[in-house]
Amino acid sequence: MEKKLTYEQAMTRLDEIITTLENNKASLDESIALYQEGVELAAYCDAKLKNVEEKVTKIYNGHGFEDYQEGQDGDNH
Structure with missing residues (x-):
């Protein structure tokens, strides 16, 4: 599995898999x-x-929120 997937991309793929399995298409x-x-x-x-x-x-x-931003971009304003 591609680890660089966004959460949304992973959920979309999971939905595709569920649909395929539910419809016996594999x-x-x-x-x-x-x-x-x-x-x-x-x-x-x-x-x-x-x-x-x-x-x-x-x-x-x-x-x-400022502490959170600092952790994200590495800046220590």
């Missing part, structure tokens, strides 16, 4: 490969969401 071997890809995509999306949740919690808990 052979057994293809279905297994798609299922494995889907599990990896779901884990990737879950990790992305947890990362965002941690950042939002840090901002919300009083560290402030």
Whole structure:
């Protein structure tokens, strides 16, 4: 799986996989490969969401938006 996917791209691909599997449009071997890809995509999306949740919690808990920006671009204004 391409790790540089955005969350939205990963979810779109996951939806495609689900549709293919639900509609029985793949052979057994293809279905297994798609299922494995889907599990990896779901884990990737879950990790992305947890990362965002941690950042939002840090901002919300009083560290402030400026602290968050400094961590993102490396500047220490």
